[in-house]
Amino acid sequence: MQTFDPVEVLTLPLMANLATVSSDGAPRNSPVWFIWEDSALWMPGAQGASAVKRLQQDSRCSVEIVHFDNDAGILLHLGFRGHALIEPNCPALFKRLLRKYLGPESNWNEWFIENVARINSPSGRMIRLVPESTFTNNVSFFKTGPVLAWPPTGWSLESD
Numbered sequence: 001m002q003t004f005d006p007v008e009v010l011t012l013p014l015m016a017n018l019a020t021v022s023s024d025g026a027p028r029n030s031p032v033w034f035i036w037e038d039s040a041l042w043m044p045g046a047q048g049a050s051a052v053k054r055l056q057q058d059s060r061c062s063v064e065i066v067h068f069d070n071d072a073g074i075l076l077h078l079g080f081r082g083h084a085l086i087e088p089n090c091p092a093l094f095k096r097l098l099r100k101y102l103g104p105e106s107n108w109n110e111w112f113i114e115n116v117a118r119i120n121s122p123s124g125r126m127i128r129l130v131p132e133s134t135f136t137n138n139v140s141f142f143k144t145g146p147v148l149a150w151p152p153t154g155w156s157l158e159s160d
Contacts, residue, residue: 003136003138004076004136004138006078006134006136007036009065009067009076009078010034010036010041010065010078011036011100012067013033013100013101014065014066014067015031015032015033015065016031016032016033016034016041016043016063016064016065017029017030017031017032017063017064017065018030018031018032018043018051018061018062018063018127019061019062019063019064020051020054020055020058020060020061021054021058021060021061022054023054023057023058028050028051028054030050030051032044032051032127033097033100033101034063034065034097035093035096035097035100037093037096039130040128040129040130041063041080041128041129041130041131042093042097042126042127042128043063043126043127043129044094044097044117044124044125044126044127045086045124045125045126045127046121046123046124046125047123047124047125048123049125051127052086052125052127055084055086055127056086059083059084059085060082060083061081061082061083061084061129062079062080062081062082063079063080063081063129064077064078064079065077065078065079066078069149072149073140073141073142073143073144073149074140074149075138075139075140075142076136076137076138076139076140077135077136077137077138077139078134078135078136079134079135079136079137080129080131080133080134080135081131081132081133081134081135082129082130082131082132082133083129083132084127084128084129085127085128085129086125086126086127086128087125087126087127087128088124088125088126089119089120089121089122089123089124089125089126090126091119091120093126094117094119094124094126095119098113098117098119
């Protein structure tokens with residue numbers, strides 16, 4: 001199995017799935033945008049959001065990110081596990097996250113920024129996960145056989 005550099009996936013504007021635990025022990029899953037900075041995965045939240053509330057009760061979580069391009073034959077899976085912290089909103093960090101997905105600020109939809117993103121909202125939170133374990137899986141051979149669509153970089157993280 002060939003490995004890949006997780007940072008190459010983390011820089012792409014992909015959706016992540018944040019898995020948390022509810023107060024009754026049931027698993028919950030939330031699709032989220034993210035940014036990788038300072039060896040941490042940062043995801044937006046809000047003071048009253050369900051994922052933020054669950055993480056405040058039980059900080060255990062996992063995040064799964066999949067880069068899938070059927071035409072190119074790329075299928076990369078990156079997983080993180082650990083304990084998340086809920087941080088106050090950081091407008092500068094949140095803007096960098098939004099640029100990753102929305103492009104330059106001149107392209108941003110004003111209604112979305114004012115009514116949904118609310119960059120400067122005091123109720124905004126950032127979910128911070130410094131992974132305690134990391135899992136990478138490159139199954140880009142699903143179309144090509146042993147010739148991988150994603151060239152390995154020679155760098156990998158240990159699997160758990």
